[in-house]
Amino acid sequence: MIFFELLSKDQIEQVHEASLYIMAQIGLDFLYSPALEVLSKGGVRVEGNRAFFPRTIVEEQIQKSPSQFTLYGRNSNNNLIIGGDHITFVPTNCPPFVTDLDNGRREGTLKDFENFVKLTQASPNLDMCSNIFVEPMDVLPEKRHVQMAYSCIKYSDKCFMGSVMGVKGARDTLAMLSILFGDLRTLTQKPRIISVPCSLTPLCYDETMLGALMEYAKAGQPQLINSLVIAGATGPVTLAGTLAVQNAEILAGIVLTQLVREGTPVVYASGSSNADMRSGLLCVGSPEMAMNNVFAAQMARYYGLPSRGVGALCDAKIPDAQAGYESMMNLLMAQNSGINFVLHAAGALESMNCISYEKFIIDDETIGMVKRIRKGIELDKSTFALDVVKEVGPRGHFLDKDHTFNYFRSELYQPYLSDRRSFEDWRDRGATQCMVTANKIWRETLKKYQPPDIPKSVDKDLKMFIDTA
Amino acid sequence: MIFFELLSKDQIEQVHEASLYIMAQIGLDFLYSPALEVLSKGGVRVEGNRAFFPRTIVEEQIQKSPSQFTLYGRNSNNNLIIGGDHITFVPTNCPPFVTDLDNGRREGTLKDFENFVKLTQASPNLDMCSNIFVEPMDVLPEKRHVQMAYSCIKYSDKCFMGSVMGVKGARDTLAMLSILFGDLRTLTQKPRIISVPCSLTPLCYDETMLGALMEYAKAGQPQLINSLVIAGATGPVTLAGTLAVQNAEILAGIVLTQLVREGTPVVYASGSSNADMRSGLLCVGSPEMAMNNVFAAQMARYYGLPSRGVGALCDAKIPDAQAGYESMMNLLMAQNSGINFVLHAAGALESMNCISYEKFIIDDETIGMVKRIRKGIELDKSTFALDVVKEVGPRGHFLDKDHTFNYFRSELYQPYLSDRRSFEDWRDRGATQCMVTANKIWRETLKKYQPPDIPKSVDKDLKMFIDTA
Numbered sequence: 001m002i003f004f005e006l007l008s009k010d011q012i013e014q015v016h017e018a019s020l021y022i023m024a025q026i027g028l029d030f031l032y033s034p035a036l037e038v039l040s041k042g043g044v045r046v047e048g049n050r051a052f053f054p055r056t057i058v059e060e061q062i063q064k065s066p067s068q069f070t071l072y073g074r075n076s077n078n079n080l081i082i083g084g085d086h087i088t089f090v091p092t093n094c095p096p097f098v099t100d101l102d103n104g105r106r107e108g109t110l111k112d113f114e115n116f117v118k119l120t121q122a123s124p125n126l127d128m129c130s131n132i133f134v135e136p137m138d139v140l141p142e143k144r145h146v147q148m149a150y151s152c153i154k155y156s157d158k159c160f161m162g163s164v165m166g167v168k169g170a171r172d173t174l175a176m177l178s179i180l181f182g183d184l185r186t187l188t189q190k191p192r193i194i195s196v197p198c199s200l201t202p203l204c205y206d207e208t209m210l211g212a213l214m215e216y217a218k219a220g221q222p223q224l225i226n227s228l229v230i231a232g233a234t235g236p237v238t239l240a241g242t243l244a245v246q247n248a249e250i251l252a253g254i255v256l257t258q259l260v261r262e263g264t265p266v267v268y269a270s271g272s273s274n275a276d277m278r279s280g281l282l283c284v285g286s287p288e289m290a291m292n293n294v295f296a297a298q299m300a301r302y303y304g305l306p307s308r309g310v311g312a313l314c315d316a317k318i319p320d321a322q323a324g325y326e327s328m329m330n331l332l333m334a335q336n337s338g339i340n341f342v343l344h345a346a347g348a349l350e351s352m353n354c355i356s357y358e359k360f361i362i363d364d365e366t367i368g369m370v371k372r373i374r375k376g377i378e379l380d381k382s383t384f385a386l387d388v389v390k391e392v393g394p395r396g397h398f399l400d401k402d403h404t405f406n407y408f409r410s411e412l413y414q415p416y417l418s419d420r421r422s423f424e425d426w427r428d429r430g431a432t433q434c435m436v437t438a439n440k441i442w443r444e445t446l447k448k449y450q451p452p453d454i455p456k457s458v459d460k461d462l463k464m465f466i467d468t469a
Numbered sequence: 470m471i472f473f474e475l476l477s478k479d480q481i482e483q484v485h486e487a488s489l490y491i492m493a494q495i496g497l498d499f500l501y502s503p504a505l506e507v508l509s510k511g512g513v514r515v516e517g518n519r520a521f522f523p524r525t526i527v528e529e530q531i532q533k534s535p536s537q538f539t540l541y542g543r544n545s546n547n548n549l550i551i552g553g554d555h556i557t558f559v560p561t562n563c564p565p566f567v568t569d570l571d572n573g574r575r576e577g578t579l580k581d582f583e584n585f586v587k588l589t590q591a592s593p594n595l596d597m598c599s600n601i602f603v604e605p606m607d608v609l610p611e612k613r614h615v616q617m618a619y620s621c622i623k624y625s626d627k628c629f630m631g632s633v634m635g636v637k638g639a640r641d642t643l644a645m646l647s648i649l650f651g652d653l654r655t656l657t658q659k660p661r662i663i664s665v666p667c668s669l670t671p672l673c674y675d676e677t678m679l680g681a682l683m684e685y686a687k688a689g690q691p692q693l694i695n696s697l698v699i700a701g702a703t704g705p706v707t708l709a710g711t712l713a714v715q716n717a718e719i720l721a722g723i724v725l726t727q728l729v730r731e732g733t734p735v736v737y738a739s740g741s742s743n744a745d746m747r748s749g750l751l752c753v754g755s756p757e758m759a760m761n762n763v764f765a766a767q768m769a770r771y772y773g774l775p776s777r778g779v780g781a782l783c784d785a786k787i788p789d790a791q792a793g794y795e796s797m798m799n800l801l802m803a804q805n806s807g808i809n810f811v812l813h814a815a816g817a818l819e820s821m822n823c824i825s826y827e828k829f830i831i832d833d834e835t836i837g838m839v840k841r842i843r844k845g846i847e848l849d850k851s852t853f854a855l856d857v858v859k860e861v862g863p864r865g866h867f868l869d870k871d872h873t874f875n876y877f878r879s880e881l882y883q884p885y886l887s888d889r890r891s892f893e894d895w896r897d898r899g900a901t902q903c904m905v906t907a908n909k910i911w912r913e914t915l916k917k918y919q920p921p922d923i924p925k926s927v928d929k930d931l932k933m934f935i936d937t938a
Contacts, residue, residue, distance in 0.1 A: 004471065011846075025859070026863075050863065105892070235867060241857065317896070321788045321904055325793035354892070383709035384709045389671070404701050413755060421750075
């Protein structure tokens with residue numbers, strides 16, 4: 001598989017040079033004194049909150065992180081390799097609102113959160129849980145991060161993402177993982193969690209994110225070092241300028257992780273897009289966002305790091321045609337460009353403000369399609385089937401051949417949502433739109449859901465931890 | 470731009486060898502004696518209707534067609550280069566049914582046909598007209614091809630596709646072009662039309678298609694030599710087998726065009742997909758179809774020929790989320806893999822059985838997005854804008870910068886359909902679904918439509934020709 005690329009080798013180096021200029025001459029603000037101390041000790045020039053990164057430090061430190069690593073699931077069937085030729089699909093993260101066709105749009109609750117963990121666990125296509133499927137507004141703010149981590153553990157044995165709510169968010173998450181898997185040293189050897197600390201664009205990291213970033217780095221837990229530049233608002237409107245700012249932010253964050261603990265696995269993570277210039281609002285269903293997936297994959301390969309891009313993001317308010325075409329654009333572009341970690345791969349509506357039950361199912365189907373593309377083509381004597389072609393000959397057909405029966409399940413993607421019936425059949429059975437079919441599917445999936453095993457004593461300890469956290 | 474690829478160089482050669490085996494050992498049926506005569510004279514072994522192609526003839530003849538050529542529009546602003554790094558988007562072709570939100574699904578009429586020509590002419594994204602936007606069932610069958618050609622000429626000055634209804638279809642089309650542009654010699658020097666003769670899979674060409682193919686070839690008019698294998702029905706269910714059959718059919722058709730007239734421009738054209746194995750019906754919204762776009766682009770590059778793939782095809786019955794994600798998958802894959810001629814790029818529903826007014830607008834928007842991706846990124850001092858980044862500095866914003874105002878129109882795609890408003894704004898203004906917005910847009914576009922100029926005497930001659938044809 002040759003990945004789709006938009007930047008030439010020379011252009012990649014231009015971006016790298018522009019970012020080094022920004023890092024050395026303009027500098028970045030780090031609003032957290034422990035971070036400034038570590039940077040300063042590592043050879044970065046610090047003036048007040050601002051850090052100026054010399055080229056040598058940057059180029060030295062970014063080589064210290066591995067090009068791929070394993071994330072270990074509670075169920076080892078759900079282990080994930082992040083990097084190389086691998087691709088991981090992860091549901092959306094952080095929306096405050098939730099919607100479904102029956103109850104409409106509303107604030108998220110813990111019940112909704114749990115439902116999405118269950119749908120992820122049941123999904124044949126989603127590889128792990130995110131961190132905040134939806135903000136559970138009925139849980140006290142200071143308890144949310146532990147409650148969400150508990151729900152991910154209780155209702156799924158796939159990996160999940162860690163809280164980035166400052167030092168405490170990270171420490172509590174690590175403590176819960178220790179209850180499950182053993183002490184911190186064990187976690188460092190076999191990472192169980194990946195988190196997504198995000199810069200405050202332009203050219204800043206705040207205390208909350210830096211606290212979490214440093215805490216996870218100390219424990220050697222993998223992190224998505226993330227920048228989300230909004231071209232035209234928090235970055236230059238030109239993609240080149242946005243790319244240079246994004247790259248400077250990500251590299252600065254990576255340097256910090258390596259200065260905290262050399263070899264901490266990091267992912268070159270980008271969610272940059274652009275503002276809609278009529279309203280100034282972020283838009284994530286734009287072709288520029290899909291292009292940014294390509295840029296992120298290419299820059300990450302240049303640095304020898306895994307990449308994080310975006311999946312099924314859209315600006316649509318309901319799971320309509322716009323939701324379909326924008327989401328598939330981002331998702332397929334992530335696959336075609338070689339992105340390793342596809343965040344927001346399922347459920348998102350409204351430029352990430354809302355998660356939809358129906359959209360979650362729709363995106364799961366599209367991930368299945370994209371994974372079929374990823375599988376590629378097998379060429380050998382049996383798949384060329386020239387003997388069958390000879391037997392059938394001109395003007396024959398293959399419908400009743402053994403070869404067809406033997407191969408169709410493994411060769412062709414079998415959709416569970418997409419409607420492939422004739423118009424007449426579709427009309428006579430209710431003429432349902434895709435989102436209506438998706439509604440039936442998520443309801444049935446939740447009905448049939450089976451929780452994974454968890455030892456009773458561990459469950460008790462986790463619950464006790466939540467009470468005292 | 471590096472195109473996405475699924476086949477290695479070695480695998481491409483395996484496909485080539487498998488096809489040469491089929492062509493030499495199994496053979497293809499040509500149900501038209503003038504074609505058999507030309508093939509026989511050219512060194513192809515003919516037994517009855519069956520032609521067996523020696524390797525040397527195939528490899529010699531397929532080199533004779535150019536790797537790119539120009540299609541001349543009546544308005545020279547609409548000239549198109551087919552091949553190389555160029556991409557051309559063409560609406561859907563051949564559906565018998567038409568639908569819109571107000572009137573529902575019905576048989577196509579000439580009025581519908583004309584409306585789609587007008588929408589294509591008005592489109593900023595569609596590059597030319599197809600041949601049969603929709604079958605005009607209210608026109609006598611024997612008059613349809615001339616009536617459709619006339620409508621394309623009358624209501625658009627973009628290029629259009631030629632009739633493949635046998636010798637007569639091609640001759641009448643060429644005669645009408647001669648009225649417009651001068652005699653056949655002129656047309657040969659400056660091709661005005663491209664047609665899509667299609668094999669009868671597996672391994673056959675019928676009289677209708679061969680009649681048209683040979684007639685256009687004699688006039689040196691470009692042709693899309695097309696194969697549509699349905700994996701599991703008219704070809705092996707395995708993609709390798711389907712690819713070998715498809716390639717054999719296309720190469721055989723190309724050899725014939727070159728034996729009729731050396732140097733006739735051809736396009737390596739594929740529309741292959743697979744059967745839904747539950748029903749045996751063709752499906753075109755499958756990931757296997759999107760993969761076939763990649764295979765077609767790669768095989769064509771291997772042979773040094775332009776490629777034709779598929780655009781916004783889907784199996785959905787209405788322009789819902791499924792229509793959105795399936796269509797974007799095919800369209801973006803065509804762009805990412807380097808397809809040159811994207812047929813069915815707008816309007817299609819129901820596995821090509823129906824054209825939808827709303828879907829036509831939806832697809833036009835997605836083509837605009839895909840064209841933005843195609844434009845790529847510009848990297849220079851002004852687009853990096855490091856002086857602006859320096860001026861803004863950490864924690865500033867770019868919304869009010871001159872640089873932002875100067876660049877946003879050229880840098881960012883401006884959608885005309887996609888909804889990027891806030892949820893509240895969208896809800897308060899009617900909470901419309903994408904297809905409802907598209908309905909308003911096509912109605913307004915038709916209202917504002919302005920026909921291109923055509924000399925009165927030419928118009929009169931064309932009408933007279935239709936009466937006598």
